[in-house]
Amino acid sequence: MENSIKVVSIVGPTASGKTKLSVELAKHFNGEIVSADSMQIYSGMQIATAKPTKAEMDGVxxxxxxxxxxxxxxxxASYVNDASKCIADIHSRGMLPFIVGGTGLYVDSLLNNISFSDDKRDEEYCSRLRKIGEEDGTDRLLDMLSEFDPESxxxxxxxxNIKRIIRAIEFYKTTGKTITEQIKESHNIPSPYSAVKLGLNCRDRQVLYDRINRRVDIMLDEGLLEEAQRVINSELSYTSVKAIGYKELIPYFKGSKSLNDCVEKLKMETRRYAKRQITWFKRDTEINWIYIDEYNSFEEIYSYAKAVIERG
Structure with missing residues (x-):
């Protein structure tokens, strides 16, 4: 599209290597990175969210x-608004914006210019819905949503994702419009971006699961337990306490489960999350997939990704 801003998006499941690849590519293409991770936005949650360290950022x-x-x-909606300002600023300085992360809703909403009206919120109603979800299960909320928005x-x-289900129900209650209708209306507004899309994955799912298990072990070595205890004992939002990496360790802190059992649960939940991420991103036919287990080295992955961006 004429006058559109060129961006590169790098997506994929957790532990697939997005951070390292994006940093190396950003250094080569004179780029800056805009995170698309719904948990890395928070301060003080470094280890569990796999936030890149200063060394990993390598000056980018x-x-x-x-x-x-x-x-x-x-x-x-806040993410789309704030990330759009970052992209405009990066572009205005002659740099190439890289959108990097595993939160599919953030990436899609940003690149497709989908807006979610945030004019009205009903926190009390959301709390009631959360209680229903906790007592009767997610299926009960999905049944409620399907009564007026079966597509969503x-x-x-x-x-x-209970948070998104609750938001879809609350959105209809407060606006009289379904999320499905809102998305369709948003699609009528053209995107300001021309995106080259890269996706990292593993052809052999077990390779990815092994990477996830290793990452959890490294997180524990880096102080995940101490971070989790601090976060859980703080007055934090419902969202941040529910982050993978914290909630699975609560039974250990309460003395009801062994650390080993909780760590295994954490690994399992992270693997499940990765599977959901893959399912989400696979719907986008514009993504150039790089199966990292089919390459002999990082240099080969980097060279291929660089060629895709140069063509795009």
Whole structure:
């Protein structure tokens, strides 16, 4: 599209190597990175969210990371608004914006210019819905949603993300419009971006699962237990306390389960999350997939990704 801003998006499941690849590519293409991770936005949540360290960033500026206190909630609409400003600023300085992360809703909403109206929120109603979800299960909420927005219910059934299901119900209650209608209306507004899309994955799922298991072990070595205890004992938002890496360790802190059992649960939940991420991103036919287990070295992966960006 004429006058559109060129961006590169790098997506994929957790532990697939997005950070290293994006940093190397950003250094080569004179780029800066805009994070698309719904948990890395929070400050003080370094290890569990796999936020890149200063050494890993290697001098490449990273945006949309660690700017929000963990007691605050944050919406997709806020992300699109804030990330768009970052991209415009990066572009205005002659740099190439890289959108990097594993939160599919953030990436899609940003690149496709989908807006979610945030004019009206009903926190009390959301709390009631959360209680229903906790007492009766996610299926009860999905049944409620399907009564007036079966399309959204079907779309959200796979990921079973209770926060998004509650938002879809609350959105209809407060605006009189379904999320499905809102998305369709948003699609009528052209995207300001021309995106080259890269996706990292493993052809052999076990290779990815092994990488995830190793990452969890490294997180524990780096102090995940101490971080989790601090976060859990703080007055934090519902969202941040529910982050993978914290909630699985609660039974250990309460003395009801062994550390080993909780760590195994954490690994399992992270693997499940990765599977949901893959399912989400696989719907986008524009993504150039790089199966990292089919390459002999990082240099080969980097060379291929660089060639895709140069063609795009």
């Amino acid at each position: 500026p990273h945006h949309m990371m660690g700017f929000l206190p963990p007691d605050k909630t944050y919406s997709v 219910a079907q779309r959200l059934r796979g990921g079973r």
